[in-house]
Amino acid sequence: MTLARPTHRVEPEAATDPFGVPIRPDVRLLASWYVDRRPDDLAAHLRRHGPLPHLAPEELIARVDAAGLRGRGGAGFPTAAKIRAVVRGRGRRGRRRPVVVANGCEGEPASHKDAALLHCAPHLVLDGIALAARATGAGTAYLCVHAGSPAAQALREQAAARRDVVSVRVEEVPARYVASEASALVQYLSGGPALPTSAPHRASERGVGGAPTLVDNVETLAHLALLARHGADWFRVLGTSALPGTLLVTTGGALRRPGVVEVPAGTPVRAVLDLAGGPVEPVQAVLCGGYGGTWASLDVLDVPLAPGPLEAVGATLGVPSLLALPVRACGLTQTAHLLRYLAGESAGQCGPCTFGLPALAEDVTALACSGPEAPAAHARLLRRLELVAGRGACAHPDGAVRLLRSALRVFDRDLRRHLAGRPCPAAAEAPVLPLPRPGRPILPSSRVSR
Amino acid sequence: MTHRSVGQRVRLDPIACTGHGLCADLVPELVTLDEWGYPRLQHGRTSGPVDADTLPLVREAVTACPTLALRMEPAPLE
Numbered sequence: 001m002t003l004a005r006p007t008h009r010v011e012p013e014a015a016t017d018p019f020g021v022p023i024r025p026d027v028r029l030l031a032s033w034y035v036d037r038r039p040d041d042l043a044a045h046l047r048r049h050g051p052l053p054h055l056a057p058e059e060l061i062a063r064v065d066a067a068g069l070r071g072r073g074g075a076g077f078p079t080a081a082k083i084r085a086v087v088r089g090r091g092r093r094g095r096r097r098p099v100v101v102a103n104g105c106e107g108e109p110a111s112h113k114d115a116a117l118l119h120c121a122p123h124l125v126l127d128g129i130a131l132a133a134r135a136t137g138a139g140t141a142y143l144c145v146h147a148g149s150p151a152a153q154a155l156r157e158q159a160a161a162r163r164d165v166v167s168v169r170v171e172e173v174p175a176r177y178v179a180s181e182a183s184a185l186v187q188y189l190s191g192g193p194a195l196p197t198s199a200p201h202r203a204s205e206r207g208v209g210g211a212p213t214l215v216d217n218v219e220t221l222a223h224l225a226l227l228a229r230h231g232a233d234w235f236r237v238l239g240t241s242a243l244p245g246t247l248l249v250t251t252g253g254a255l256r257r258p259g260v261v262e263v264p265a266g267t268p269v270r271a272v273l274d275l276a277g278g279p280v281e282p283v284q285a286v287l288c289g290g291y292g293g294t295w296a297s298l299d300v301l302d303v304p305l306a307p308g309p310l311e312a313v314g315a316t317l318g319v320p321s322l323l324a325l326p327v328r329a330c331g332l333t334q335t336a337h338l339l340r341y342l343a344g345e346s347a348g349q350c351g352p353c354t355f356g357l358p359a360l361a362e363d364v365t366a367l368a369c370s371g372p373e374a375p376a377a378h379a380r381l382l383r384r385l386e387l388v389a390g391r392g393a394c395a396h397p398d399g400a401v402r403l404l405r406s407a408l409r410v411f412d413r414d415l416r417r418h419l420a421g422r423p424c425p426a427a428a429e430a431p432v433l434p435l436p437r438p439g440r441p442i443l444p445s446s447r448v449s450r
Numbered sequence: 451m452t453h454r455s456v457g458q459r460v461r462l463d464p465i466a467c468t469g470h471g472l473c474a475d476l477v478p479e480l481v482t483l484d485e486w487g488y489p490r491l492q493h494g495r496t497s498g499p500v501d502a503d504t505l506p507l508v509r510e511a512v513t514a515c516p517t518l519a520l521r522m523e524p525a526p527l528e
Contacts, residue, residue, distance in 0.1 A: 198465045200523070350464035351488035359486075387484050390495055393465045 026238050028246050029222050030262045033120035039154075042161045045123035052127055053228055057087070057135045064135075064224065066232035068244045073103055073182075073217030074289075074319040076243070076307060079224070082214060085204035086136045089212030096211040097139035100132045100166070101189065104145045104218040105173050105180030109341075109436050110290035110321045113248035114218050116260035118151045121222060122158045128221025130164040131228050136214055138166055143218070144185055147172040175436075177345035181394045182215040184347075195347045196394035219248055239265035240306050247305065251276035253324035253433060254283050263305065270301040272322055282327040285410050287433065289318025291338045292399020294406035295331065314406060323433055330426035331411035332418060333368040335404065336361065337431040342400045353397040356388035360404060368427055370418040378419060381408075456505050459525040460512070461497040462489060466519035473511040473520055480504055481511070499525055 032040050032048055040048060055063065065080035086098050102125060106114040118125060129141050143159065145152050152172055159168040171189065173179050179194035182203055188194035189208045199206075207213020216224075223245055227235040236244040243265040249272055252258040256277025263272055269286065273279070286296050288310060296303075296315040303309050307317045325331060343357035363384065366377035381404070389401045408415060418424060460480070469487040473480075480498070481489045491498045500508050500522070512520045 196465075198463045200461070351467060351469050351486055352464065352484065355486040355488075356484075384485075387490075391464060391488075391490065393463075 026246065026264050027262045028226055028238075029117060029124060029219070029248060030120055030260075039120055039122055042123060042158065049124075049127075049226075049229060052130060052225070055131075055134075055228060057137070060131060060135045060228060061087075063228060063232050067227045067235035068232075068241075069220065069223055069227060069235065070243055071217055072219035072223070072247070072319075074108075076317070079216065079220055082204065082216070083132065083135050085202065086138075086212045086214045089202075089205045090137060096209075098136040098212040098214065099189075099208040100129055100136060100138045100141040101182075101185055101208065101213060101215040102129050102132075102141070102143045102168075102218050102221050103180060103182065103185060103215055104143060104149075104151075105175075105185070106146065106319075107175075107177040107180035108290040108292070108319055108321070109177075109434060110252065110287065110293075110323055111250045111319045113250050113260045113320070115149065115151060116250075117219055117222055117248060118145065118149075118155060122151075122155055123162075124222035124225045125218045126159055126162060126164070126168060127225030127228075128216075128218075128223070129168055130162075130166070131224050132214055132216060132221060133164070133166040136212070138214070140208070140211075141166040141168045142189055142208075143168050143170045144173050144180075144189075145170065146175040146180075148175060176347075177342070178347045178394060178396050181396075183394065185215060186213060195349060196392075196396075198393035240304070242308055243306050247320050249305065250321035251323070252321070253287070254279055254281050254326040255324050256280045266304040266306045266309075268301070269303055269305055269322060272305055273301070273324065276322075279324055283324040284327045284329075285325045285331060287323040287325060288321070289316040290321050290399075291342060291433075292396070292403060293318045293321070294402055295325075295335070295410040296406070297410050314409060316402065326432065328426060329429060329432045330368065330414060330424050331407060332364065332414055333424075333427050333429055334432060335407040335411070336365040336368045337435065338403060338433070339364050339400060341435050342396070342403070346396060347394075350392045350397070352388050352391035356384060356391075357397060357400050360384055360388065360400060364404060364407070367415070367418055368424075370421050370424055370427060372421065374419050374421065378415075456500055456502050457525055458500050458505070458522050459497055460491065460500050460508050461521050461523055462491055463519045463521065464488075464496055466517045468517050468519075470516050472514045472516070476511040476514060477504055477507045480508065497523075 069079040070076045090098050104114045104118050156170045174194045181196045183197045184194050186203050186207045187197050203213040239245045246262050247265050248262050261275045288296050294315045310317050339361040343361045346353045346357050348354045363377045363381035366373050388397050473489050474483045
């Protein structure tokens with residue numbers, strides 16, 4: 001049975017549970033949704049939040065800096081430094097006006113938080129784009145979503161209702177894993193294919209059409225909209241000192257109410273899963289940070305959701321998502337499914353990724369099948385993990401390597417059973433985590449040791 | 451052996467590279483090929499320092515690369 005997809009559904013119940021009050025005071029981006037259960041149009045948005053403050057670019061950047069806002073697209077880079085780099089790039093490139101790109105593509109199938117945000121609070125994102133354009137002096141702004149995104153039309157209408165310093169073009173980018181990578185977006189918006197590039201220069205120097213370009217995740221921009229209004233001290237009231245503010249987290253897998261929740265950074269993993277209704281059946285591990293992220297044992301339940309503490313237990317935050325793996329599934333088999341998906345999503349541009357990812361997928365599939373080839377496949381896998389890491393133009397192969405390494409560690413007991421050729425009743429099981437294309441059993445069940 | 455720095459490093463463009471492998475023939479001490487025929491610089495990275503001893507050969511490899519995937523560039527200041 002495939003588990004419920006993590007959806008961009010934002011559960012109303014999530015606003016009440018363990019924090020007791022009807023609207024949790026630590027919800028920011030989704031607060032309006034919890035109150036009214038529908039997206040604000042521009043008038044409602046302005047009534048609720050007030051107009052954007054008129055801040056000089058330097059003032060705004062200083063505020064972002066003091067707030068310690070970090071990018072919410074996975075890399076967690078300080079946003080103020082990124083804006084400053086574009087301002088510097090503008091000086092260098094003379095007359096070319098900067099470009100702002102709001103990245104809401106969300107290529108990672110485990111994440112739906114950007115879709116949720118764009119649906120629930122579109123004007124916070126549009127506010128953030130306007131502020132970023134003001135801070136950088138941009139003349140053009142794009143809001144990128146996946147092709148076929150149900151939000152695209154509504155976003156166009158909401159964007160058209162505004163009178164900002166820049167008009168925002170909503171672009172639908174091909175729905176592929178690697179298309180939401182920043183260099184892929186820049187290439188696509190410059191008229192090329194939506195594939196990562198290996199250009200040595202940064203987008204802040206030479207991005208869309210050669211102009212200095214700020215590429216920010218849509219959630220980052222929404223936080224910008226609120227901290228510009230309320231200030232750095234307000235922003236830092238929630239979250240940790242290293243990662244201030246709240247996080248949108250996608251929850252899924254064996255949970256009662258999978259969906260998107262907003263929590264302060266540093267909230268224990270268990271509390272986040274509780275907001276999603278808790279486990280619906282016994283759980284053995286949690287996939288943290290998506291399909292290019294890491295498996296974590298249940299030790300992770302008491303770990304604060306923040307990069308430092310997660311890394312200390314071998315997990316990653318990445319684009320925050322928590323998928324609960326039920327006990328009945330085989331971690332190695334499920335990892336094999338994810339690896340086959342990741343291999344299929346390679347852009348096919350770099351040799352080590354084009355050939356390495358399918359090879360890794362094959363090795364972990366052989367391991368999952370516990371056949372006589374398993375020990376040889378295991379040895380090959382360990383060698384190839386070293387071979388593939390760090391050799392692509394983008395981080396796609398690194399994500400696959402990270403996922404596999406974590407699987408070998410977290411599912412160590414299963415691994416030993418599989419290497420010993422012991423039967424694994426769950427080895428032939430279809431994917432329990434959602435994949436964009438329906439997954440098939442990795443092998444006909446006749447080939448699985450019984 | 452001390453490596454005399456020449457202020458240059460070599461960078462491999464993994465997208466441009468199609469695995470002809472001439473670089474590994476020319477500078478085996480710097481480049482090895484993986485099982486799929488794609489070059490790995492020392493330590494498996496996509497860029498690395500060049501010392502005075504290998505500089506002439508690296509230059510030759512940069513010129514020989516049919517897809518211009520290998521480039522010399524100034525090393526970042528340390």
